[in-house]
Amino acid sequence: MRCTAERKKGHPKAPGAGKSESQRQGTGQKKEPESGASSEGSRGRTNRPALGALVLIVEDFDDVREILSSMLQFYGFRVAEAVQGNEAVEKAIRLLPDIVLMDLALPGMDGYQATRCLKSNPRTRKIPVIAVTAHALPEDEKKARDAGCDSFLTKPVHPTELLGEMRRFLDDGGGAGGGASPPLPPRGGGGGIPT
Numbered sequence: 001m002r003c004t005a006e007r008k009k010g011h012p013k014a015p016g017a018g019k020s021e022s023q024r025q026g027t028g029q030k031k032e033p034e035s036g037a038s039s040e041g042s043r044g045r046t047n048r049p050a051l052g053a054l055v056l057i058v059e060d061f062d063d064v065r066e067i068l069s070s071m072l073q074f075y076g077f078r079v080a081e082a083v084q085g086n087e088a089v090e091k092a093i094r095l096l097p098d099i100v101l102m103d104l105a106l107p108g109m110d111g112y113q114a115t116r117c118l119k120s121n122p123r124t125r126k127i128p129v130i131a132v133t134a135h136a137l138p139e140d141e142k143k144a145r146d147a148g149c150d151s152f153l154t155k156p157v158h159p160t161e162l163l164g165e166m167r168r169f170l171d172d173g174g175g176a177g178g179g180a181s182p183p184l185p186p187r188g189g190g191g192g193i194p195t
Helices: 021-027 062-074 085-095 110-121 138-147 159-170
Strands: 052-057 078-084 099-102 130-135 152-155
Touching: 052 062, 052 085, 062 078, 078 085, 085 099, 085 110, 099 110, 099 159, 110 130, 110 138, 130 138, 130 159, 138 152, 152 159
Parallel strands: 052 078, 052 099, 099 130, 130 152
Antiparallel strands: none
């Protein structure tokens, strides 16, 4: 397994390289989060509150990615996005997000391999990775956990379930000494994040 984000300096990847024409047209180039997304990141900060945490969303379907991004921004999170596994590894190394939401079925490098790359790199190995996937069989969860995913959620996932699982990793000891976590949306019929 080769983690493509660890390429040599001096060979920058062109924007949109490795994507199909429809992916380049449908996704555009998103602006990266500015505040707090330094090269130092937030790893090692034990009292960082969930509010304002940087979330890397790795999802190849534009609609799902937009829904997740909008919801998380509404609840006070900063968001970065990736469409493919190799892009996710690059962004995680550069931005050091507080948490990664990883789809497993991705074009090119899949979510399993991207998670293995993140967990094998000293800069990113402590970043929690939550698999958010339509692969719902018990063997899919085992495969995801074997790859290094810290948690496993199946689509469609309700915002309350997703935010609750994220909070488990982001809160400082259940909130002791940390800041306020985003409020959870009401649990009502439907409303799940689609597949």
